[in-house]
Amino acid sequence: MMNYQKYKRFETISLPDRTWPDRHIEKAPIWCSVDLRDGNQALVTPMNIDEKVEMFQKLVELGFKEIEVGFPSASQIEYDFIRKLIDDHLVPDDVTLQVLTQCREHLIRRTFESLKGLDKAIVHIYNSTSILQRDVVFNKNKEEIKKIATDGCQLVKDLCSEFDGKVILEYSPESFTGTEMDYAVEVCDAVMDVWGASKDNKVIINLPATVEMDTPNVYADQVEWVSRHFKDRERVILSLHPHNDRGTGIAATELGLLAGADRVEGTLFGNGERTGNVDLVTVALNMYTHGVDPKLDFSHINDIKKMYERVTKMEVPPRQPYAGQLVFTAFSGSHQDAINKGMHKYRERGNKQWEVPYLPIDPADLNRQYEPIVRINSQSGKGGVAFVMDTVFGYHIPKAMQADFAKIVQNISEAEGEVSPERIFDTFTKEYIDMEEPYKFISQKLIDESEDPTNDFDRKVILKILDHGEEKTLVGHGNGPIDAVRDALNSGSNVHFKLLDYSEHALTSGSSSKAASYVEMQGEGMESAEWGVGVHANITTATIKAMISGLNRIHRDLRNKEG
Numbered sequence: 001m002m003n004y005q006k007y008k009r010f011e012t013i014s015l016p017d018r019t020w021p022d023r024h025i026e027k028a029p030i031w032c033s034v035d036l037r038d039g040n041q042a043l044v045t046p047m048n049i050d051e052k053v054e055m056f057q058k059l060v061e062l063g064f065k066e067i068e069v070g071f072p073s074a075s076q077i078e079y080d081f082i083r084k085l086i087d088d089h090l091v092p093d094d095v096t097l098q099v100l101t102q103c104r105e106h107l108i109r110r111t112f113e114s115l116k117g118l119d120k121a122i123v124h125i126y127n128s129t130s131i132l133q134r135d136v137v138f139n140k141n142k143e144e145i146k147k148i149a150t151d152g153c154q155l156v157k158d159l160c161s162e163f164d165g166k167v168i169l170e171y172s173p174e175s176f177t178g179t180e181m182d183y184a185v186e187v188c189d190a191v192m193d194v195w196g197a198s199k200d201n202k203v204i205i206n207l208p209a210t211v212e213m214d215t216p217n218v219y220a221d222q223v224e225w226v227s228r229h230f231k232d233r234e235r236v237i238l239s240l241h242p243h244n245d246r247g248t249g250i251a252a253t254e255l256g257l258l259a260g261a262d263r264v265e266g267t268l269f270g271n272g273e274r275t276g277n278v279d280l281v282t283v284a285l286n287m288y289t290h291g292v293d294p295k296l297d298f299s300h301i302n303d304i305k306k307m308y309e310r311v312t313k314m315e316v317p318p319r320q321p322y323a324g325q326l327v328f329t330a331f332s333g334s335h336q337d338a339i340n341k342g343m344h345k346y347r348e349r350g351n352k353q354w355e356v357p358y359l360p361i362d363p364a365d366l367n368r369q370y371e372p373i374v375r376i377n378s379q380s381g382k383g384g385v386a387f388v389m390d391t392v393f394g395y396h397i398p399k400a401m402q403a404d405f406a407k408i409v410q411n412i413s414e415a416e417g418e419v420s421p422e423r424i425f426d427t428f429t430k431e432y433i434d435m436e437e438p439y440k441f442i443s444q445k446l447i448d449e450s451e452d453p454t455n456d457f458d459r460k461v462i463l464k465i466l467d468h469g470e471e472k473t474l475v476g477h478g479n480g481p482i483d484a485v486r487d488a489l490n491s492g493s494n495v496h497f498k499l500l501d502y503s504e505h506a507l508t509s510g511s512s513s514k515a516a517s518y519v520e521m522q523g524e525g526m527e528s529a530e531w532g533v534g535v536h537a538n539i540t541t542a543t544i545k546a547m548i549s550g551l552n553r554i555h556r557d558l559r560n561k562e563g
């Protein structure tokens with residue numbers, strides 16, 4: 001047994017009249033990317049300046065208007081990067097740089113130095129307020145801890161007079177979730193009082209789940225509680241800063257927004273300390289899939305992923321929501337079948353409202369339409385195989401034929417594992433189209449023998465085939481071309497059969513278009529039916545080839561039956 005008694009839950013407020021469970025997310029919050037700070041400080045190899053610039057420019061392109069670019073007093077590279085952004089005029093007018101500093105005098109002074117030349121900036125100060133950190137890290141009482149925050153705030157305020165631009169203050173009671181809520185509010189209010197915060201001079205109050213400590217509903221209760229208890233809620237921009245230690249950072253963010261937050265800090269793909277910061281791609285795209293404009297553009301998700309992997313040297317896991325390599329791939333049969341049907345219906349209904357089983361988002365919206373949605377292994381069924389043949393190669397295999405072909409593909413997957421689309425197509429061709437032994441099509445001539453041109457019930461066909469290597473001419477009559485061919489083959493070959501089903505469709509469009517024809521035939525004395533497929537520019541020839549293919553398959557069955 002593991003020693004669970006070593007742990008206990010942190011007791012926080014109770015909020016029985018909570019209102020957040022009845023709300024929905026209806027608009028995007030103010031987003032702030034902390035990739036270049038919290039994300040960067042968690043990397044094995046922090047980004048170099050060029051990588052930071054690349055990341056910054058991508059964040060701007062994606063639509064972030066507030067970007068925490070670093071901790072300028074921490075190291076020269078952090079400082080130099082911020083100077084580069086400013087000196088090289090890389091910051092668009094509508095983007096505000098945010099910088100982090102501890103509430104310590106020399107660090108705050110250095111932070112201000114780094115900002116010279118900017119016309120606005122968010123200066124983010126923090127100190128830990130939790131019971132645990134007050135005890136083990138600071139060894140200070142509540143008043144002393146509050147004083148760290150208010151002194152820090154006062155210094156920022158003083159330094160503003162030497163700064164040409166506008167400073168927006170952000171204050172984080174770090175390790176907020178492990179802090180008594182009334183005390184967290186007391187410290188935040190004290191900071192806002194020192195700052196002179198007002199409705200027109202709001203302060204960003206950021207509530208970090210520095211370490212995620214409880215279920216997301218508890219975070220939401222804390223956010224709602226705090227939001228209701230500020231001296232003046234109007235002077236606050238309430239911000240969330242969730243981490244993901246329990247794996248519920250996204251849920252915590254979403255519930256925190258329901259609980260009244262205005263702003264979210266996080267990173268692309270959830271990079272950040274330990275298990276990461278909240279993944280903003282997922283939070284934003286979750287909104288998108290509810291029909292809410294996320295105000296961030298993740299439509300080229302693979303490009304974003306490539307940039308992220310290059311500069312952070314981290315990997316986006318294959319199961320990462322929206323971005324993972326496998327998230328638009330179904331292996332299992334019933335899922336493939338449902339996706340196949342759902343996609344058809346979506347197209348039939350004019351590509352309007354997205355409702356496709358097992359796919360919460362249209363992969364095309366993320367520019368992922370060229371990736372295989374369905375991959376075939378031994379868990380796959382006929383729907384998936386049909387989907388690959390349809391979407392990748394344009395063959396609409398008739399429903400009754402799908403099981404027949406899927407069985408052949410499954411034999412391969414059981415022996416070899418995943419079967420690629422190319423292998424599926426080769427197998428289809430070999431099994432159904434290129435079956436040319438012992439009968440092979442050479443040519444056909446179709447004659448309309450009816451005197452009345454509107455009557456097509458009197459057709460004659462002259463068919464040239466190879467029969468066991470020998471050229472033969474077969475003649476057949478019927479009430480239509482297919483019937484005439486059936487007659488010719490039945491009377492001219494040694495194999496007799498009934499025609500059970502027939503369908504055809506154009507394979508490609510334009511002048512070079514070809515048709516695919518599918519026939520289901522039952523050999524005399526045989527219990528099960530066989531399928532043949534023909535492909536040709538002339539639809540009658542395609543059907544004749546399909547019938548000859550089917551004939552060869554029946555011939556093979558008869559030989560097998562005879563042993």
Ligand SMILES: CC(=O)SCCNC(=O)CCNC(=O)[C@H](O)C(C)(C)COP(=O)(O)OP(=O)(O)OC[C@H]1O[C@@H](n2cnc3c(N)ncnc32)[C@H](O)[C@@H]1OP(=O)(O)O
Nearest residue numbers: 041071073074075102103104126127128137138148174210
């Ligand atoms: C949850 C977070 O992500 S917070 C951000 C964390 N990120 C970073 O720390 C990355 C950048 N940091 C650094 O490079 C360094 O820590 C520096 C340059 C900022 C400071 O370096 P140093 O002063 O040498 O070391 P260090 O950070 O360990 O300082 C610890 C001291 O600061 C105090 N301290 C820590 N945080 C704060 C704070 N927010 N405000 C005021 N004092 C603080 C500690 O109590 C400790 O005090 P003590 O020396 O009296 O015991």
Ligand SMILES: CC(C)C(=O)C(=O)O
Nearest residue numbers: 126172174175208210
């Ligand atoms: C500095 C603060 C906001 C932080 O990163 C955290 O508490 O996680």
Ligand SMILES: [Mg+2]
Nearest residue numbers: 038208210241
């Ligand atoms: Mg953090």
